[in-house]
Amino acid sequence: MNIIQSAKRISFKIIKRMVRNYVPRSLIFFIDVSISILSAQFTFFLISSVGSGQLKFIHLNWEFLSLVSIQILFFLIFKSYSGIVRYTGFKDSIKQLQTTISTVAALILINELIYSIYQVKILVNGGAIIYGFIAFSMLFLFRVIVKRVYQLIHSDSSSTKAYLLGTSLTDVAIAESIMSDARTNFDIVGFISEVTKLKRTRILTLPILTLEQLEHQKIRGGSSVIVSSQKLRELAIADSNILNQLLELNLKIFKLPELQDWNGESISSEIRKVNLEDLLQRTPIKLQREKLRAIYKDKVILVTGAAGSIGSDIVRQLIRFEPKKILMLDQAETPLHEMSLELESKYPNLHFEKIIANVRNLKRLESIFEDHQPEIVFHGAAYKHVPMMEANSIEALDVNFIGTKNLTDLAIKHKISRFLFVSTDKAVNPTNIMGASKRSAEIYLQSVARDKSITTRFITTRFGNVLGSNGSVIPHFKRQIENFGPVTVTHPDITRYFMTIDEACQLVLEAGAMGNGGEIYVFDMGKPVKIFDLAKQMIRLSGFIPGKDIEIVFTGLRPGEKLYEELLADKENTLPTHHQKILIAKASYDFDAEKLILIENLHYQIANNNEVKSIEVLKKLVPEFIPLTEEERQKNAI
Numbered sequence: 001m002n003i004i005q006s007a008k009r010i011s012f013k014i015i016k017r018m019v020r021n022y023v024p025r026s027l028i029f030f031i032d033v034s035i036s037i038l039s040a041q042f043t044f045f046l047i048s049s050v051g052s053g054q055l056k057f058i059h060l061n062w063e064f065l066s067l068v069s070i071q072i073l074f075f076l077i078f079k080s081y082s083g084i085v086r087y088t089g090f091k092d093s094i095k096q097l098q099t100t101i102s103t104v105a106a107l108i109l110i111n112e113l114i115y116s117i118y119q120v121k122i123l124v125n126g127g128a129i130i131y132g133f134i135a136f137s138m139l140f141l142f143r144v145i146v147k148r149v150y151q152l153i154h155s156d157s158s159s160t161k162a163y164l165l166g167t168s169l170t171d172v173a174i175a176e177s178i179m180s181d182a183r184t185n186f187d188i189v190g191f192i193s194e195v196t197k198l199k200r201t202r203i204l205t206l207p208i209l210t211l212e213q214l215e216h217q218k219i220r221g222g223s224s225v226i227v228s229s230q231k232l233r234e235l236a237i238a239d240s241n242i243l244n245q246l247l248e249l250n251l252k253i254f255k256l257p258e259l260q261d262w263n264g265e266s267i268s269s270e271i272r273k274v275n276l277e278d279l280l281q282r283t284p285i286k287l288q289r290e291k292l293r294a295i296y297k298d299k300v301i302l303v304t305g306a307a308g309s310i311g312s313d314i315v316r317q318l319i320r321f322e323p324k325k326i327l328m329l330d331q332a333e334t335p336l337h338e339m340s341l342e343l344e345s346k347y348p349n350l351h352f353e354k355i356i357a358n359v360r361n362l363k364r365l366e367s368i369f370e371d372h373q374p375e376i377v378f379h380g381a382a383y384k385h386v387p388m389m390e391a392n393s394i395e396a397l398d399v400n401f402i403g404t405k406n407l408t409d410l411a412i413k414h415k416i417s418r419f420l421f422v423s424t425d426k427a428v429n430p431t432n433i434m435g436a437s438k439r440s441a442e443i444y445l446q447s448v449a450r451d452k453s454i455t456t457r458f459i460t461t462r463f464g465n466v467l468g469s470n471g472s473v474i475p476h477f478k479r480q481i482e483n484f485g486p487v488t489v490t491h492p493d494i495t496r497y498f499m500t501i502d503e504a505c506q507l508v509l510e511a512g513a514m515g516n517g518g519e520i521y522v523f524d525m526g527k528p529v530k531i532f533d534l535a536k537q538m539i540r541l542s543g544f545i546p547g548k549d550i551e552i553v554f555t556g557l558r559p560g561e562k563l564y565e566e567l568l569a570d571k572e573n574t575l576p577t578h579h580q581k582i583l584i585a586k587a588s589y590d591f592d593a594e595k596l597i598l599i600e601n602l603h604y605q606i607a608n609n610n611e612v613k614s615i616e617v618l619k620k621l622v623p624e625f626i627p628l629t630e631e632e633r634q635k636n637a638i
Contacts, residue, residue, distance in 0.1 A: 028081040035142060036071040039135040040064055047127045063122045067107065067131065074102045080139075096139050104132035162186045162224040162254070163209070165242070166231050167193050172203055174228055174256060178271075179204070186254075186271065189222045194242060211245055224252040226271060232278055243279055247540040276467060276474060276538060288510065289321075295376075295418070295513045296321040302374035303328055304359055304407065305381035307335035310422060310466060313505040314378050315339070319347055326352040327372055329359075330381065359403030362410075369414045378512070379407050380422040382438065389434040390559040394611045397618065400437035402606055405444055411456050412448065418457045420512040421445055423520070425464040425497060429624045431562055436618055436625040442520060443621060444599055447591055449518030459515030462585070463523040464497030466504050477535055481542045485550035487535045490557050494532070495564055497525035511582055520585040522574055528564070595621065 107128040253274040305311035306328035389396035426435030449458040511521040574583035605614040
């Protein structure tokens with residue numbers, strides 16, 4: 001009894017070690033040999049019970065040793081003990097089957113050979129087949145038990161029941177991988193078809209459901225949906241509404257990243273929650289990498305606003321083109337410090353400088369240009385919050401206009417090769433100080449670009465809202481959802497253009513490389529998005545139901561805020577470029593002596609902190625700047 005209990009304890013310890021750690025292949029080999037010995041004993045026992053009727057439990061004769069030796073030989077040939085037991089799958093069962101069939105076939109051949117010479121056999125041919133069945137069953141059962149124990153130890157009792165979106169071969173392969181993953185937290189309960197008419201109703205014995213069936217099914221088998229990155233792209237390009245429909249059914253959506261982005265060894269560990277950027281993604285951008293490398297490689301590049309969301313990503317995008325040095329300029333100390341720590345950690349060979357400075361300080365900027373001699377400038381530093389700038393208009397003009405003018409003048413003086421200005425869609429027919437201040441900066445850049453004696457190429461890029469950028473609506477909504485609402489939207493019909501940070505910064509770099517000087521590049525932002533719909537999507541992505549778990553409240557348009565924004569990204573107002581997502585805004589501004597005087601006068605009034613006079617001059621310099629009246633704001637709020 002003590003021997004049996006000791007054997008149980010040893011077996012349990014071995015399995016426990018196997019399910020927690022990788023074990024030596026020699027131990028797996030030893031266990032497989034032990035299983036084959038046990039199988040051989042069972043086989044000889046069965047044969048003895050049928051043949052002579054005298055039961056013989058232990059066989060240690062030459063026949064037994066021959067059988068086990070043949071089996072060991074094929075273990076070594078096929079290396080069936082080399083797989084990781086906890087991840088046993090279809091391929092492992094095939095290898096075990098090959099090993100066992102080869103052993104049985106060899107045993108029968110040797111049997112016949114010995115019989116033809118000595119008139120004896122190791123065991124009857126039927127016994128060899130019986131041994132094959134027993135050995136394969138026990139070898140595979142051992143692996144299944146270890147895998148199941150591992151799953152029980154590591155599994156969460158509340159594993160997520162999930163559907164897989166799609167029924168293609170790739171989707172089925174993903175489902176099989178998740179189902180065979182020993183460490184999965186997902187239990188695949190079915191497939192969701194993108195078509196309404198089904199040719200078959202089951203895959204891998206699991207049901208296939210259409211969206212209509214899922215909608216009318218009162219009790220669903222799953223609470224989540226897993227979708228591949230490839231499928232996400234296909235749905236986005238096709239402008240499909242499937243993901244929104246799934247969200248409206250209160251299903252949580254998870255994605256499986258691209259294979260090259262995997263960090264772990266388990267497919268389930270790579271599954272992530274779908275975010276807003278995934279729902280709004282578009283066709284991937286194709287950059288002219290060799291052309292960009294030729295322009296940015298081995299250059300000293302100054303990036304202003306480098307600690308901000310746009311500036312920091314421009315820095316990250318530039319790294320791949322191997323610049324000589326990146327000058328990161330910002331007035332925000334802590335974010336710049338955090339950015340520098342990130343670069344030191346991820347890119348230890350990158351040469352960069354962190355510079356605390358304000359773009360309004362001309363003398364400070366002058367010293368930076370003299371000390372570091374930048375060759376290319378990306379100017380992203382700006383004040384951008386519309387309501388705040390309405391209340392602090394002189395600050396908006398000081399940073400957005402004078403700051404840009406300071407850098408522009410220094411770029412000319414120090415013969416910078418390229419100057420890339422990051423503008424905004426709010427500069428188009430502006431109704432607020434922020435947009436008008438950015439438009440005045442655009443005008444100044446275009447005015448100096450007209451001078452043929454100036455060698456610097458001044459290029460302006462104009463795009464809409466960037467998802468997740470500092471101070472944007474996305475982080476604001478996220479904070480409100482974390483506090484369980486309410487989520488505040490200014491108007492039910494307000495729309496905005498959106499672009500991911502990565503997409504925007506890639507296009508900025510591309511535009512910076514293609515510009516000849518004086519152009520205003522407009523990015524294809526896709527279709528405008530209703531902020532109300534955006535709020536609902538974010539609430540659903542967070543696992544709540546809009547209007548039930550978290551309320552959405554309309555607060556009315558803020559000072560200077562438009563219902564709809566304009567990019568001028570249409571054929572009537574733009575010209576195409578070689579890049580399908582970048583257009584050139586047609587020139588619509590007439591420069592004359594009076595306009596140039598207005599530019600100087602605006603600079604003078606801002607420098608003298610004269611807010612009233614500054615705005616008067618701004619309206620003359622930017623005649624399309626027509627602030628919304630209080631009556632118009634009230635009307636839009638209804």
